[in-house]
Amino acid sequence: MIELVLAAFALSIHTRGPIPTPAQTPVSMVVSGRTSTLQSITVQGTGNEIPATFSGVRLKNVPRFGWWVSRHYALQTDYPPDRAKHLLTILELAYPHYVEFFGREPAGIAEKRMAVVYGSSKESLKTAMDADGIQWDFNGGGITYEGLNAAFNYPSGSLQYHQRYIVLHECVHLFQDCLYGATMTTPSWFYEGIADGISHHVWEADKQRLTVSVFDKPTVNNWLDSALTEYAKSPFKASDILDEKRGGRALGFLLVNYFESDPEREARFRIWRDELMRLAKYRAYQEDSKRLIEQLFGASRLDSDFDAWVRARKSSFHYVDWGWEQDGDALMSYGFPQTGTYSQTNLQFPPKERPAFDPLRMDYPLHPQSRLVGAVHRGISSPTVGCLVGFERNPDGGMCGLGLGVQDRSMLAVLVDRRRTLVVDATALGGESRALPLTDAFVKASGKTYEIGLTIRIADEGIEVTARAGDDPNGEVAHLNMVLSSEQIQRLLSDPVAVLSRGGLHWVTPYVDDARRWSPPLEALSPPNRWSFAMQPVLRSLVRASWRLGSDSPSSLTALVRPLASAAVESNVDAARRAYGSAIAKVLSDVKASQAPPESRQAALTDLASVPKG
Numbered sequence: 001m002i003e004l005v006l007a008a009f010a011l012s013i014h015t016r017g018p019i020p021t022p023a024q025t026p027v028s029m030v031v032s033g034r035t036s037t038l039q040s041i042t043v044q045g046t047g048n049e050i051p052a053t054f055s056g057v058r059l060k061n062v063p064r065f066g067w068w069v070s071r072h073y074a075l076q077t078d079y080p081p082d083r084a085k086h087l088l089t090i091l092e093l094a095y096p097h098y099v100e101f102f103g104r105e106p107a108g109i110a111e112k113r114m115a116v117v118y119g120s121s122k123e124s125l126k127t128a129m130d131a132d133g134i135q136w137d138f139n140g141g142g143i144t145y146e147g148l149n150a151a152f153n154y155p156s157g158s159l160q161y162h163q164r165y166i167v168l169h170e171c172v173h174l175f176q177d178c179l180y181g182a183t184m185t186t187p188s189w190f191y192e193g194i195a196d197g198i199s200h201h202v203w204e205a206d207k208q209r210l211t212v213s214v215f216d217k218p219t220v221n222n223w224l225d226s227a228l229t230e231y232a233k234s235p236f237k238a239s240d241i242l243d244e245k246r247g248g249r250a251l252g253f254l255l256v257n258y259f260e261s262d263p264e265r266e267a268r269f270r271i272w273r274d275e276l277m278r279l280a281k282y283r284a285y286q287e288d289s290k291r292l293i294e295q296l297f298g299a300s301r302l303d304s305d306f307d308a309w310v311r312a313r314k315s316s317f318h319y320v321d322w323g324w325e326q327d328g329d330a331l332m333s334y335g336f337p338q339t340g341t342y343s344q345t346n347l348q349f350p351p352k353e354r355p356a357f358d359p360l361r362m363d364y365p366l367h368p369q370s371r372l373v374g375a376v377h378r379g380i381s382s383p384t385v386g387c388l389v390g391f392e393r394n395p396d397g398g399m400c401g402l403g404l405g406v407q408d409r410s411m412l413a414v415l416v417d418r419r420r421t422l423v424v425d426a427t428a429l430g431g432e433s434r435a436l437p438l439t440d441a442f443v444k445a446s447g448k449t450y451e452i453g454l455t456i457r458i459a460d461e462g463i464e465v466t467a468r469a470g471d472d473p474n475g476e477v478a479h480l481n482m483v484l485s486s487e488q489i490q491r492l493l494s495d496p497v498a499v500l501s502r503g504g505l506h507w508v509t510p511y512v513d514d515a516r517r518w519s520p521p522l523e524a525l526s527p528p529n530r531w532s533f534a535m536q537p538v539l540r541s542l543v544r545a546s547w548r549l550g551s552d553s554p555s556s557l558t559a560l561v562r563p564l565a566s567a568a569v570e571s572n573v574d575a576a577r578r579a580y581g582s583a584i585a586k587v588l589s590d591v592k593a594s595q596a597p598p599e600s601r602q603a604a605l606t607d608l609a610s611v612p613k614g
Helices: 081-102 122-131 160-180 188-199 223-233 238-242 249-260 263-279 286-296 299-311 440-446 486-494 536-552 555-569 573-592 598-609
Strands: 010-014 027-032 035-047 066-069 073-077 114-118 142-145 150-153 202-204 209-211 317-321 324-327 330-333 343-347 384-390 399-407 410-417 421-425 433-437 451-458 462-469 476-483 497-502 506-511
Touching: 027 081, 035 081, 066 081, 073 081, 081 114, 081 160, 081 188, 081 209, 114 122, 114 160, 122 150, 142 160, 150 160, 160 188, 160 324, 188 249, 202 324, 223 249, 223 317, 238 249, 238 286, 238 299, 249 263, 249 299, 263 286, 263 536, 263 555, 286 299, 286 536, 330 497, 384 399, 399 451, 399 486, 399 506, 410 451, 410 462, 410 497, 421 462, 421 476, 433 476, 440 462, 440 476, 451 486, 462 486, 497 506, 536 555, 536 573, 536 598, 555 573, 573 598
Parallel strands: 010 035, 073 114, 114 150
Antiparallel strands: 027 035, 035 066, 035 209, 066 073, 142 150, 202 209, 317 343, 324 330, 330 506, 343 497, 384 451, 384 506, 399 410, 399 497, 410 421, 421 433, 451 462, 462 476
8 A cells, every 4th residue: 555554553643742852752663774763752742842953043834834853853844643643753763764874973963953844735834935935946846955064855756666765865965964064075976866866765665664775677767768768868887977078866866875785895886985085175086086086986897887887787577658666566547647558667677588586676675475366487488477466546447457479559469357357468568368267256355455466477388377365375366378370479588577556545566586586584683784794894994994004004914904895795694793703813913913004003093993893
């Protein structure tokens, strides 16, 4: 479900009262890698009592707006209480990941909160901004003001994903402002890239679970697909982005994810970040940035490595027509296409392609496949794909399912029509259209969950479609086969798959044998980095110490970086601890004996001593 689900969680709500301190509005969650799962949250409305925020006295009361507070945020909004609480829940779940990325919390966060203004429309937000003395007519849904330390938002579109995305994005800027006092001491590709990167998210409403920094997901904006499309049309280098010769949101997203997707690169990238923040040269960062990039990465090597990394990347999804939400693995369509026959999102998984694991593809929590969908396998002689379609929001309306052999808007469509008819339409491929009325027993069985499983096998002679419904795995089953030509079959094997909907409010959960792997249990705590790697802070300290010593860095120090970086990728913290434990004494001895200047040696030793050992 896309709607906010609160019943299963301890959510303490107070609609009016004295302003509580941050400690009096606690939030509890399980943080597991890039995923936060809510346990409990306290939200309180303070009416027109303005909480203490990093904005000082700049923000004013606004007619029809009220204030709501959680642990780290003060929200001023004209939304109803449930919506206000949802926005604060999203922000609190994201907060540990902001801290992880920037390395620390803003000074004073125990006494004051970060201020967010979210108007229910562009017009209502303008009223709020006018009250605060701000005259600005901006495009899009959000803007964050340096100096004022406040994020302003309005719903510039109707997708719930995008409305969450807006506030997550702007509050990355807000966090940076409250922590460092400015964003523009860093390049726009950085501060927009990290905001887009972190807010690229997947939400699971029933679990109140948020996964951030998702590289590859379907909902728009899909910056990965946009960046790779631009690269295919007009290739660019990392140095083009760094030198600001090529720009735009998609390219910043791609470059930040390049730096953040490898354990050692991430450690070096954070040195670059921290040094630019320390130097704090407002709009005059370019010379220092270039020097640091050369020190940390080597400009020419960076270009070649970035090019190889980009060429290896694939976007799993390509948005075609309005409009899709996501909840976990499931997609929900509004079913009212803007330009074509169906609402459509493509999955770039040709059935004949052999599955291969890539940690950056569909890098969000994997859920068990529905038992209503049979086994799916790609890269074999008769591959299968499938999906679960859900009619809960629209029990007897519209149609939804999968497209195969997708070429733009042309494809073979396998659909369930109004929960009563199974349809295979190959007319776009020069074939026929066939319909199988589902029995009354089948329709009745599907009404228990309003879900139907589809399994599609591409055989030598054509396709074989199986539909299933009901609680009994051996219960209601329907079959519809269609003979196809060899050319038509080759198209189905070679081209992408698509989720399709028309007529409104359908769930479609596709299964395409994507080779994803199970992540550690999300109910268990694990460090909030991409690899859930407890020794990542130690790896960062090793890389930082080596950077401080420069050419005088001992070989024992640089040699210790490699096994820790490998252990992070392999999620083998025990191997990392063993490597560290057997080498660190010699590393410390060699650093002390280094020919580096005394201040560099001392700084490196401080780095190595200041991090818990995981």
